[in-house]
Amino acid sequence: xxxxxxxxxxxxxxxxxxxxxxxxxxxxxxxxxxxxxxxxxxxxxxxxxxxxxxxxxxxxxxxxxxxxxxxxxxxxxxxxxxxxxxxxxxxxxxxxxxxxxxxxxxxxxxxxxxxxxxxxxxxxxxxxxxxxxxxxxxxxxxxxxxxxxxxxxxxxxxxxxxxxxxxxxxxxxxxxxxxxxxxxxxxxxxxxxxxxxxxxxxxxxxxxxxxxxxxxxxxxxxxxxxxxxxxxxxxxxxxxxxxxxxxxxxxxxxxxxxxxxxxxxxxxxxxxxxxxxxxxxxxxxxxxxxxxxxxxxxxxxxxxxxxxxxxxxxxxxxxxxxxxxxxxxxxxxxxxxxxxxxxxxxxxxxxxxxxxxxxxxxxxxxxxxxxxxxxxxxxxxxxxxxxxxxxxxxxxxxxxxxxxxxxxxxxxxxxxxxxxxxxxxxxxx
Numbered sequence: 001x002x003x004x005x006x007x008x009x010x011x012x013x014x015x016x017x018x019x020x021x022x023x024x025x026x027x028x029x030x031x032x033x034x035x036x037x038x039x040x041x042x043x044x045x046x047x048x049x050x051x052x053x054x055x056x057x058x059x060x061x062x063x064x065x066x067x068x069x070x071x072x073x074x075x076x077x078x079x080x081x082x083x084x085x086x087x088x089x090x091x092x093x094x095x096x097x098x099x100x101x102x103x104x105x106x107x108x109x110x111x112x113x114x115x116x117x118x119x120x121x122x123x124x125x126x127x128x129x130x131x132x133x134x135x136x137x138x139x140x141x142x143x144x145x146x147x148x149x150x151x152x153x154x155x156x157x158x159x160x161x162x163x164x165x166x167x168x169x170x171x172x173x174x175x176x177x178x179x180x181x182x183x184x185x186x187x188x189x190x191x192x193x194x195x196x197x198x199x200x201x202x203x204x205x206x207x208x209x210x211x212x213x214x215x216x217x218x219x220x221x222x223x224x225x226x227x228x229x230x231x232x233x234x235x236x237x238x239x240x241x242x243x244x245x246x247x248x249x250x251x252x253x254x255x256x257x258x259x260x261x262x263x264x265x266x267x268x269x270x271x272x273x274x275x276x277x278x279x280x281x282x283x284x285x286x287x288x289x290x291x292x293x294x295x296x297x298x299x300x301x302x303x304x305x306x307x308x309x310x311x312x313x314x315x316x317x318x319x320x321x322x323x324x325x326x327x328x329x330x331x332x333x334x335x336x337x338x339x340x341x342x343x344x345x346x347x348x349x350x351x352x353x354x355x356x357x358x359x360x361x362x363x364x365x366x367x368x369x370x371x372x373x374x375x376x377x378x379x380x381x382x383x384x385x386x387x388x389x390x391x392x393x394x395x396x397x398x399x400x401x402x403x404x405x406x407x408x409x410x411x412x413x414x415x416x417x418x419x420x421x422x423x424x425x426x427x428x429x
Contacts, residue, residue, distance in 0.1 A: 002198060002240040003264030006308050013344035019352060022268060022310075024064065025202040025242040026336045031059045032102050032126035032207065033332070033363070034378070038085055042384065044398060045087035048100040051399050055103070065109025066122060070184050070405060074101040074177040075170065076162045098172035102126045102207065104184045106192075118196035121188050123181060123214060127205030127245075127332075140279040142251050142303075147220045153257050155250035156279055156303075159209050163217075171403045175412070180404065181214050183412035185223050189237065190414075199224060199239045204332040205275060208246025212265055212306060215241045216254070219261035221419040241265035241307065245330050247278045248303040255304040265307025268339065270314055272329040279303055312338040314366070316349045319357050321368045328366040333359045 001010075001021050010018045035055065037044050050058045052068050075097045076084060084099050102125040107113050142154040166176040175183070189197065199218060203211040218224055224237040239262070246267055258265070269276045280303035314320050314329065317338060328334060337360045341349040351357075358373045360366055365375030385393045 002200065002238060003266060003308070004238065006264065007266055007310075011308075011310055011344075013347065014342050014352075016352065019339060019342075022242060022266070022339050023336055023353065023355065025200065026204075026244055026268070026332060026339070027061070028064075028122065028124050029127070029202050029204045029207060029244060030332050030336070031055075031061060032124055032203070035059060036085075036100060036126060039384070040086065040088045042395060043087055044094050044395075046085045046099045047094050047398075047401070049398075051401060052103075056105075065107050065112030066105040066120075067108040069104045069106055069188065070180070071103050071401065072101045072123075072125070072177055072180050073098045073172040073403070074162050075099070075165050075167045075173040076158075095170050095172050097167040097170040100126065101177055101210070102203070104181070104188075106188055116198070118198050119192055121185065121197060121199045123185075123199070123201040123211070125201070125203035125207035125210040125214070127203055127207030138247075138279050145216075145220075145250070145254070147217055150253075150257070152253040153250065155213060155254055156209075156248075159206075159213055159249060162206075163210060163213055175404055175408055177210070178214070178217060179412045180408065182217065182221060182223060182415040183408045183410075185218055186415040186418070187407065187411040189223060189226060190411075193226065194229060197226075197237045199237055200242065201239070202242045202244075203246070204244040204335075205246065205330065208241075208243030208267075209249045211241050211243050212246065212249050212258070212263075215239050215263050215265070216258050216261065219263050220257070221415060222421075223415055223418060225418075236262060239263050242268070244268045244332055244335055245270065245273050245275050247275050248280055248305055250303070250306075252302060252304040255306045258306045263306070266310055267305060267307055268310045268335060269312065270329050270335055270338065271311050272314055274326060275330055276305075312342055314338060317341055318349065319368060319371065320360070320366050323366055325365070328364040331360075331364040331366065333362050334364060334366050 001018055035049050037047050037049055039045055048071060052071060055068050056062050056066060087094055105122045107116065107120045113119050138156055138158045141157040143157045143160055144151040145153050145155055145160065164176050164178050167173040185199065201211040201215045219239055224239055225234050226237060228235045241263065243265060312335065314334065337355065337357060340353050340355045341351050343350055357367060357371060361373045361375050362378040363376055367373050384395050386396050388394050
């Protein structure tokens with residue numbers, strides 16, 4: 001289910017267990033949208049609506065059996081400014097530098113661990129519900145990753161910047177998103193040493209790009225290699241990426257390195273969505289030859305997708321109207337609807353899990369009007385305003401959110417120590 005054989009034989013016809021896993025991880029990715037404060041009038045704009053302890057309860061996701069471990073934050077110095085949400089309120093108390101970017105969780109329900117056959121470390125990255133505004137910020141410039149001494153492995157500059165930048169003056173960005181992830185993975189692998197573990201990373205849109213980048217980083221830094229006490233031999237924790245509508249992340253050498261490291265990715269896309277063709281989309285007639293050369297010869301400097309593609313077509317659903325709206329084609333809820341109805345190539349579209357079709361219109365307008373579901377219906381009751389004891393309408397204060405666990409620096413230092421420990425070198429591909 002998590003790609004040890006690159007999902008061969010599971011997508012056509014569609015395996016029912018895999019379908020549920022794809023939808024399940026998609027709902028984790030969707031939770032990063034539903035819990036994020038996008039409202040520029042809010043003094044908390046750019047943060048998560050809910051405290052860590054109550055997140056899964058508020059999201060009605062307790063039944064999945066995961067425990068929240070930490071929130072992730074990021075800042076950016078150069079690109080992706082349209083992606084970041086800022087408050088217009090003069091009373092803003094949220095960071096002027098940071099945005100909430102997702103979370104790390106782990107299975108703690110014994111029934112779920114038994115069902116999976118292991119304890120799953122889950123990393124969720126927030127993407128963007130706005131369509132091409134953010135992707136136009138990408139400069140299509142590749143830069144060396146330099147997590148290892150290999151200048152040929154390169155990724156898009158904006159993704160690298162968002163993942164690695166930190167702001168010392170900001171409580172939430174004193175550690176980069178990268179440092180936060182690596183520290184937490186190191187802590188959890190150490191905490192559950194001796195157990196069967198897996199690492200699953202998920203995200204939609206830009207979140208899908210960050211999912212692949214962080215999965216590669218974890219593998220490249222060897223944080224998924226543990227010593228088996230019984231056999232006294234090293235063992236790899238499997239790393240899987242389930243991404244939705246993700247753009248390309250790096251060049252051909254990046255793809256090849258991910259393959260060498262055993263990073264598995266299932267890329268779920270809508271064939272009408274343009275984001276998975278970016279960066280590197282060449283629209284001009286004069287560049288058709290260059291595009292052909294990139295697609296067929298794969299120059300090292302050209303962008304390349306990683307993993308297995310699971311392509312879906314929105315025109316196959318009888319519930320969706322004919323639309324050329326690019327935002328709808330990129331919508332995550334619509335994509336999960338397509339996963340639910342897909343049976344295999346040439347097979348009739350039929351909803352398998354009876355997932356509520358009203359969810360399609362949560363953030364878009366793609367359902368046929370005959371189903372009576374208003375477009376973009378999800379919103380906070382009274383836009384988050386409540387009446388206080390004085391009879392005034394205000395936004396309620398939120399509990400203070402811990403920026404980073406106190407042991408973040410320690411576990412990141414330990415992660416870097418493992419990454420440069422020569423005793424692990426024999427296990428490198």
